[in-house]
Amino acid sequence: MKREVPLFxxxxxxxxxxxxxxxxxxxxxxxxxxxxxxxxxxxxxGYVLGGANALRVNFDGISRRSPGWQYKVVLVVALLTTxxxxxxxxxxxxxxGMRSKWIYxxxxxxxxxxxxxxLAFFIASAAFRAFRIRTVEAGLLAVAALIVMLGRxxxxxxxTDWLFQLKWLPGAPHTLHLSTFQEWIMDIPQxxxxxxxIIGAALGVMATGLRVILGIERSYxxxxx
Amino acid sequence: MxxxxxxxxxxWLGALLTLCIFSFLYKDNPLYRFAEHLFVGxxxxxxxxxxxxxxxxxxxxxxxxxxxxxxxxxxGVGSLFLPRLGDYRIFLAVPGILGLLLFTRxxxxxxxMSRFALAVxxxxxxxxxxTGAAQADFVAQVEGSLKPLWVAGDVGASVNAxxxxxxxxxxxxxxxxxxEHKGGxxxxxxxxxxxxxxxxxxxxxxxxxxxxxxLIGRFQFLIEDWLGLR
Amino acid sequence: xxxxxxxxxxxxRWLFLVMGLLVAGPLIFPAGLPLKVSPPVRSFHDTIEKxxxxxxxxxxxxxxxxxxxxxxxxxxxxxxxxxxxxCKVVVTVLxxxxxxxxxxxxxxxxxxxxxxxxxxxxxxxxxxxxxxAVMVLMGQGIKNAFPRDYRGNPTSTIxxxxxxRDYSSFPLMVNISAGFPGTKEWVQQVQSRFHLPMVSxxxxxxxxxxxxxxxxxxxxxxxxxxxxxxxxxxxxxxxxLATKGMDAQSLAHxxxxxxxxxxxxxxxxxxxEAA
Numbered sequence: 001m002k003r004e005v006p007l008f009x010x011x012x013x014x015x016x017x018x019x020x021x022x023x024x025x026x027x028x029x030x031x032x033x034x035x036x037x038x039x040x041x042x043x044x045x046g047y048v049l050g051g052a053n054a055l056r057v058n059f060d061g062i063s064r065r066s067p068g069w070q071y072k073v074v075l076v077v078a079l080l081t082t083x084x085x086x087x088x089x090x091x092x093x094x095x096x097g098m099r100s101k102w103i104y105x106x107x108x109x110x111x112x113x114x115x116x117x118x119l120a121f122f123i124a125s126a127a128f129r130a131f132r133i134r135t136v137e138a139g140l141l142a143v144a145a146l147i148v149m150l151g152r153x154x155x156x157x158x159x160t161d162w163l164f165q166l167k168w169l170p171g172a173p174h175t176l177h178l179s180t181f182q183e184w185i186m187d188i189p190q191x192x193x194x195x196x197x198i199i200g201a202a203l204g205v206m207a208t209g210l211r212v213i214l215g216i217e218r219s220y221x222x223x224x225x
Numbered sequence: 226m227x228x229x230x231x232x233x234x235x236x237w238l239g240a241l242l243t244l245c246i247f248s249f250l251y252k253d254n255p256l257y258r259f260a261e262h263l264f265v266g267x268x269x270x271x272x273x274x275x276x277x278x279x280x281x282x283x284x285x286x287x288x289x290x291x292x293x294x295x296x297x298x299x300x301g302v303g304s305l306f307l308p309r310l311g312d313y314r315i316f317l318a319v320p321g322i323l324g325l326l327l328f329t330r331x332x333x334x335x336x337x338m339s340r341f342a343l344a345v346x347x348x349x350x351x352x353x354x355x356t357g358a359a360q361a362d363f364v365a366q367v368e369g370s371l372k373p374l375w376v377a378g379d380v381g382a383s384v385n386a387x388x389x390x391x392x393x394x395x396x397x398x399x400x401x402x403x404x405e406h407k408g409g410x411x412x413x414x415x416x417x418x419x420x421x422x423x424x425x426x427x428x429x430x431x432x433x434x435x436x437x438x439x440l441i442g443r444f445q446f447l448i449e450d451w452l453g454l455r
Numbered sequence: 456x457x458x459x460x461x462x463x464x465x466x467x468r469w470l471f472l473v474m475g476l477l478v479a480g481p482l483i484f485p486a487g488l489p490l491k492v493s494p495p496v497r498s499f500h501d502t503i504e505k506x507x508x509x510x511x512x513x514x515x516x517x518x519x520x521x522x523x524x525x526x527x528x529x530x531x532x533x534x535x536x537x538x539x540x541x542c543k544v545v546v547t548v549l550x551x552x553x554x555x556x557x558x559x560x561x562x563x564x565x566x567x568x569x570x571x572x573x574x575x576x577x578x579x580x581x582x583x584x585x586x587x588a589v590m591v592l593m594g595q596g597i598k599n600a601f602p603r604d605y606r607g608n609p610t611s612t613i614x615x616x617x618x619x620r621d622y623s624s625f626p627l628m629v630n631i632s633a634g635f636p637g638t639k640e641w642v643q644q645v646q647s648r649f650h651l652p653m654v655s656x657x658x659x660x661x662x663x664x665x666x667x668x669x670x671x672x673x674x675x676x677x678x679x680x681x682x683x684x685x686x687x688x689x690x691x692x693x694x695x696l697a698t699k700g701m702d703a704q705s706l707a708h709x710x711x712x713x714x715x716x717x718x719x720x721x722x723x724x725x726x727x728e729a730a
Contacts, residue, residue: 002337006344013345017352021360021648029595030310036592037284037313037599038320039349040585042342044280045324047551047584049331051273054265056331071262078266079273086274091607093278094555100274102235104555108271109520110239111264112552113443114246116521120440120707121250123433124474125467128714132722137422142719144426146712149433152682154488155705183493185427186666188385192392193424195366195667196417199393200400202362209355212347220347221340226483250471272551279554280584283602311599353587357643361673365647369671428663431680435525435659437707438681440478441700442524448482 007215014213055079144185151182229453240451243443281324289317320345392420459728462721470714477710481702488702495669496686499654499676503536506627511543511618513625513651515641516560518633519552522658527560528684528697529656530631534564534577536691537629543615544577545625547601549589549636554582558605573606574613581605586636590644594621621649628653638665642673656683 013035020032058072058079066072086093086100093100133142150156157177164176211217231237245260292314296305305315323342330339370393376382398410399417406414448454506512514533518526537544546561548554558579565571580601583589592600597619598610610616618624628651632638638655646653652675657665659680668674678687681704684697 002340006340009341009344010348010351013348014352014355017349018356020352021356026310030308033310033592033595033599034308034313034316035345035349036353036585036588036595038323039346039588040583040592040600041280041285041320042324042327042346043586043588044276044284044584045327045342046346047272047276048281049327051269052328053331054269068258071258074259075262075266075269078263079270082267082270083273086270086278091278091282091603093274094558095606100271101555103267104271104552105559106235106239107242107263108267108552109523109556110243110446111246111260112268112520113439113446113523114243115264116436117440117443118246118249120436120478121471121474123436124707124711124714125470127433127711128465128470128718129467131715131718133719137418140419140422141426141429142715144423145429145433146426146715148427148430149708149712152430152434153705153708154490154701155709157491158488177491179491179493184385185423186663187670188389189392189420190424190427190663191666191670192389193396193417193420194664195370195670196393196396196400196420197424198362198664198667199366199397202358202366205358206355206363209351209358212351213355220343251468268552275551275554275582276584279582279603284583284600287602311596349588353591353644357587357640357647361643361647361668365671365673366667369667369673424663431659431663433708433711434680434682434704437478437704437711438524438659438700439521440474440707441482441681441703442696444475444479444482444703445524445696445700448479454483 003218003221006221007218011213011215014209018213051079051083144190147178147185148182151178151180156182226454229455231451231453236451240447243447285317285321285324288312289315289321292317391416396420456724456728459721459724463725474707474710477706478703481706482699485699486702488705490685490689490698490701492686492690493683495677495679496683496690497676498669499656499678499683500536500687500690502627502652502654502675503533503540503629506537506540506542508540509542510626511545511615511624512537513547513622513628514544514631515547515549515628516553516557516631517549517637518556518631518658519550520556521552522633523556524696524700525658525681525684526631526633526656527556528681528695529678529687530557530560531564531695532684532687532691532693533629533631533656534561535567535693538564538568538571538576543575545597545615545619546577546579547589547593548579548582548605549586550633551582551584554579554605574608575615578610578613578615579605580610587640587644590636590640591648594645594649596621597624622651623649625651627651629656630654631656632661633658634661637661638668638674642668646673656687659683 017032017035020028055076058076061072062069062076082100082103085103089098089100092098094104095101131142133139157179160178164178208217242260245256248254249257292305296302308314308316323345326338327342329335370390372386374383374386374390376386395413395417398413399421404410514537516530534544546557548557561577561579565573565577571577581604583600585592589600598616601610604610604613622645628641628645630638630641630653632655638657638661641653645651654676655665655674656678659682662677662679662683665674665677669677678684681697681700685701688695688698
């Protein structure tokens with residue numbers, strides 16, 4: 001019962017959602033709308049659950065004095081402060097002048113931006129230390145990467161126009177740029193391969209979706225019961 | 226070129242937290258660990274409060290309490306069970322209860338009760354993503370691939386169309402694992418790999434652009450907003 | 456050759472330093488390198504330009520501060536473009552950490568149009584959890600999915616929303632997105648299901664995978680990353696943050712290209728030495 005009922009619910013709802021794609025009648029569209037609205041609400045509860053779980057895990061770490069527990073205190077205090085301030089301020093908590101908005105603008109936002117900005121440095125380091133061209137295929141990858149990287153920025157054309165525009169050859173057309181090759185790569189070979197990946201992935205999504213609906217794929221149930 | 230340091234303490238706080246994160250580039254250190262844990266704590270707290278005020282309250286609590294109040298007022302108990310599109314009356318109790326059941330995951334023995342909520346979520350998303358992928362990523366993409374191979378009067382476009390079609394077919398054949406890649410399939414598969422490598426290279430180039438853009442954004446904040454270098 | 460082993464074991468922090476200097480330098484001393492407009496960006500601009508003046512356009516902005524340098528310039532230019540055509544704009548945000556940033560960005564542009572009023576000319580419906588489910592839910596009624604806007608006002612009382620029922624109320628969707636949920640999901644759930652024409656501004660990481668949608672006509676224009684945002688600013692005659700960042704982008708790309716080539720040269724020389 002603990003597994004069979006959820007599997008049955010998934011099957012019925014999944015098939016109903018597929019049906020709603022094809023049938024616009026209100027006997028189908030209204031319940032489908034209700035189910036979608038319910039999913040939205042449940043996902044929101046899921047985010048709250050995630051935050052509560054983060055609190056529980058870190059409380060455990062603090063009580064057991066696990067390594068780095070002092071930083072976990074910072075995490076817990078920050079979490080509880082943000083929740084308390086937001087709860088007190090009500091639904092306008094993100095309006096200008098609110099403390100929650102200030103926390104978002106000057107604590108969350110700079111750090112979120114900077115976390116991702118670190119990647120630029122690691123990309124350069126990885127390009128020097130890890131990007132190894134040992135096969136023809138890797139060479140193709142590298143050449144495409146170099147053309148796209150340089151063709152997408154103004155400096156690429158500026159430095160290579162002398163080569164591609166054949167200015168030293170009388171009568172040659174002055175219409176070729178590195179960016180022209182870059183656009184061709186994006187429009188033709190890259191596009192073709194990406195389309196193949198999209199089609200293949202779509203078949204995979206359809207197969208997985210049907211497996212989940214039919215109860216063959218049950219990993220989301222997790223647990224021993 | 227002169228320096229105009231920002232007088233705003235908030236900008237200073239943002240800049241200092243930015244530098245704390247950047248300090249990781251030198252090596253892992255207590256300043257970075259502090260900023261990282263502060264970020265995670267604020268994120269988790271923000272996610273909780275955002276979803277509460279922007280989803281749970283307006284989409285569940287308010288319509289539900291309004292329905293109950295109306296029923297108690299003049300509409301009568303019967304009105305609770307008369308849903309319309311967008312107005313589901315007492316039936317809103319279902320996602321409400323299922324949402325609360327999700328929290329049983331935190332308590333090992335009764336954690337199985339969260340499966341009912343998960344079943345609804347998984348059922349809805351499996352259904353809409355199956356049809357979405359089928360329509361947009363399969364049907365429309367195959368339709369988009371069926372273009373004329375010969376464009377009258379434009380040799381360049383014709384060559385491009387032929388290369389494009391060969392690229393799609395050989396790339397798809399590379400992913401066909403039901404037969405060993407030998408003979409004709411092997412040749413086609415190898416050609417497909419070439420197209421895939423070009424696409425990965427292009428993807429790498431764009432990824433580099435994206436990451437560097439993020440760094441540029443941070444430096445623009447530090448140089449223009451904090452240091453005021455003009 | 457001793458320099459080969461030195462380079463092979465080079466402390467990566469030197470590479471970080473060079474990268475930092477190459478990015479900071481052009482921001483302090485800009486060169487103003489000339490930009491060129493690529494066809495997908497031109498299509499993006501032209502598609503918006505073709506929308507009848509005064510129409511109500513849907514503009515989902517799905518990003519957070521992590522993608523700010525690429526997304527905010529696009530949002531500003533597109534929003535400015537729409538307001539300059541007297542279009543009404545309905546904005547939603549499907550990323551948790553996005554609503555505050557999107558609202559601040561829209562407000563900054565709206566201040567340039569003192570005759571435009573919130574609630575009459577544009578509205579930010581704010582955030583909703585649920586990703587694809589919200590997209591499909593809005594197809595039955597946008598006010599049902601968003602009972603309140605970002606500022607807490609009931610959407611039933613917002614004048615602009617009186618004429619907005621579902622996706623059929625819009626001639627165009629201008630999606631600015633940084634990943635999931637984003638352009639791909641809007642194409643799958645809205646463009647294909649409700650046949651709403653759409654253009655997209657996305658991060659450079661995502662852009663290559665949307666080229667098939669552009670070629671098939673599911674997208675009618677595409678801005679890819681900061682370069683796309685800069686080109687769009689050029690078409691619009693603006694000089695925003697994206698344009699200012701392209702000099703730094705150029706140098707940084709040169710450096711990464713150099714690292715790839717030089718790193719492989721060092722490895723080949725090292726292997727030759729070992730042999």
